[in-house]
Amino acid sequence: MGPLAGVKVIELAGIGPGPMTAMLLADMGATVLRVERQEAADLGVKRPLKYNLLLRNRKAIALDLKDPAAIELVLDLVANADALIEGFRPGVTERLGLGPDVCLARNPRLVYGRMTGWGQTGPLAHAAGHDINYISLTGALNAIGRKDQPPSVPLALAGDFGGGAMFLTVGILSAIIEARASGKGQVVDAAIVDGALALSTAFYGLHAGGLWHPERGNNVLDSGAPYYDVYQCKDGGYISIGPIEARFYVDLVKRLGIDPAELGDQDDKAAWPRAKEAFARAFKARTRDEWCAELEGTDVCFAPVLSFDEAPKHPHLKARESFVEVDGVVQPAPAPRFSRTQPAVPTGPEAASAATVEQSLSGWLEGDVVRGWKERGVFGG
Numbered sequence: 001m002g003p004l005a006g007v008k009v010i011e012l013a014g015i016g017p018g019p020m021t022a023m024l025l026a027d028m029g030a031t032v033l034r035v036e037r038q039e040a041a042d043l044g045v046k047r048p049l050k051y052n053l054l055l056r057n058r059k060a061i062a063l064d065l066k067d068p069a070a071i072e073l074v075l076d077l078v079a080n081a082d083a084l085i086e087g088f089r090p091g092v093t094e095r096l097g098l099g100p101d102v103c104l105a106r107n108p109r110l111v112y113g114r115m116t117g118w119g120q121t122g123p124l125a126h127a128a129g130h131d132i133n134y135i136s137l138t139g140a141l142n143a144i145g146r147k148d149q150p151p152s153v154p155l156a157l158a159g160d161f162g163g164g165a166m167f168l169t170v171g172i173l174s175a176i177i178e179a180r181a182s183g184k185g186q187v188v189d190a191a192i193v194d195g196a197l198a199l200s201t202a203f204y205g206l207h208a209g210g211l212w213h214p215e216r217g218n219n220v221l222d223s224g225a226p227y228y229d230v231y232q233c234k235d236g237g238y239i240s241i242g243p244i245e246a247r248f249y250v251d252l253v254k255r256l257g258i259d260p261a262e263l264g265d266q267d268d269k270a271a272w273p274r275a276k277e278a279f280a281r282a283f284k285a286r287t288r289d290e291w292c293a294e295l296e297g298t299d300v301c302f303a304p305v306l307s308f309d310e311a312p313k314h315p316h317l318k319a320r321e322s323f324v325e326v327d328g329v330v331q332p333a334p335a336p337r338f339s340r341t342q343p344a345v346p347t348g349p350e351a352a353s354a355a356t357v358e359q360s361l362s363g364w365l366e367g368d369v370v371r372g373w374k375e376r377g378v379f380g381g
Contacts, residue, residue, distance in 0.1 A: 002029020002334075002343035007082050007176065008364070010035060010074070011058070012065075012098070014087035016131070016156065017164030017192065018115045019054040022085055024169050026057035027334035027343055030082075031363060034060040035074060036352045038380050053331050055349035059360035062352035062380065069378045071097045078103045080364055082179075083111040083172050090120045100187045110185040111175040115168050117159075119191030131159035134192040138163075140200050147217025147224065163195030218269070220244065226275035227252070227266065230305055237288030238305035239295075241279075252300035256282040354379045 007030040011022040026032040034055065049055070063070040075098070078084060084103060086093050093099045100112045117134045118124040135141045135158050145152040168190035179185050197204075206212035206219075218224045227249050230240045243249040249266050258278050264271025283291065288304050295302040306314060312323040312330050324333045327348040334343045352360075357379050361370050373379065 001341070002027070003338055003341040004028040004030040005341070007031070008080060009033070009172075010077055010081045010084045012084070012086040012088070012093070013037065013060075014115070016087075016160040017168060017190075018085050018087035020161055020165035021113070021115065021168045021172070022058065023054050023056060024165065025083075025172070027346060029341070029343055032058040033077065033360065033364060034058055034352070035065075035077075036060055036062045038062045038064045049349045049351055050327050050329055052349050053329070056326065056331075056346045058350070059356075060350055060352035061357055061360050062354075063378060064380070065096050065098070067378065068097070069373075069376055073373055073378055074098055075103070075106050076369075077364055078110060079107050081107065081110060082176055083113055085113045085115065085168070085172070087115040090116065090125050104185055108185060109179050109183060111172050111179060111188060112185065113168055113172045113175075113188045113190065115164060115190050115192075117164075117192045119193060120189045131156040131192070134163070135159040135196050137193055138196045138200060139204075140196050143203065143216065143222060145216040145222075147215065149216065151216065158199060159192050159196050162199055163197075164190065164192040167195035167198065224269075224272065226263075226272050226279050229276070229279075231280055231283035233283055233286060233288040233291060235287040235289075239283060239288055239291050240303050240305055242301040243299075244301070248299050248301055251298065252295075252302075255295065255298070255300060258282060 004025060007025070009022065009025055009030050009032045011018065011032055011034045013019070013034050013036040022032050022034065063073065065071065065074075078098075086098075094101075100114075103110055103112055114120060116125070117129040118127060132141065132153060135154075140158050141151045141154075143151075144154055168188065171188035171190050175186055175188055203212060207214075213219050213224070216222060220228055223229050225244075228242045228244060230238045232238055241252060243252045246266060250260075253260055253263065256279070262278055263275040286294070291302070292304050296304075304310075304314075311317060317323060322333055323330055324345055325331075326346055329348070331346075334346060350356075350360075354374075357374060358367065358370055365373075
């Protein structure tokens, strides 16, 4: 089920954006096989498997990639794949014998997706790093935060997942479409710094036009404007507002019962501090739920600030079935939606086990071939 039904992808196990790309493709119906290491590897936050949601919707096998027989098996799988995902530092798969040249020689139609932080080339290409470092280099982190405060460390949304996984996913899908027309595969070099920069394109345009203040908390979209911010309510909860458009702003001011003359012009930055104070007093007068009853569903661009516990219970997200429960774990449903080829409900993360090799490799290799590999001991115990 899903629009990518029939597409086959090999994932060389890693952390962060690589697994998320594999999850996104699997969520949309691709058959993804995760190749894990037999030896213990440091793959990020340790947790029970059922909570590692980026590993959902796919089978897994464990191999020793230092074993030439294991490399031979992976190349047999490559021959039947549309794409491969790897997230090692530049040069690692080449040293393993699974580099792009070797894989494309085995399967000329293969799309070879490479996920790194700094990219395959450049002075930093071989350095270690994480999301916070990549978005630091792009200017994005410097722009996130409040006035007179240090940059705010965000979740790994702009870097690992937005700048990394989403751009690798788009790159792989684009290259698969092209390969079906040309019969030729290619390498997709997806770097988090490149993706994070692409996400910042609009802001670079504002900066170039002199329309973006270089100091944090002085612009419309960075908490500078009183009408694009979060405010605390009487009960300690928070709400968000964002009526950038004049007619929406007028509606909000009217519903808050504030005299417009007290606020000054909406776009007068000199008036923003006193407007913020007026908004803060108004929102502090009621609880979050009371403001939801008053403003939710109107055109004032309003929403409560919900926690991960609260979001699945919100009526809008419940009505859209934006969350699913798999093995007792509530998690976001596959996105986006499709009118004709809607993906199936996800399956939970599965461990790589020698006992389930035949099931994991079903559709990849014939049964007698799999049994032959088992007899050679390539799957361990």
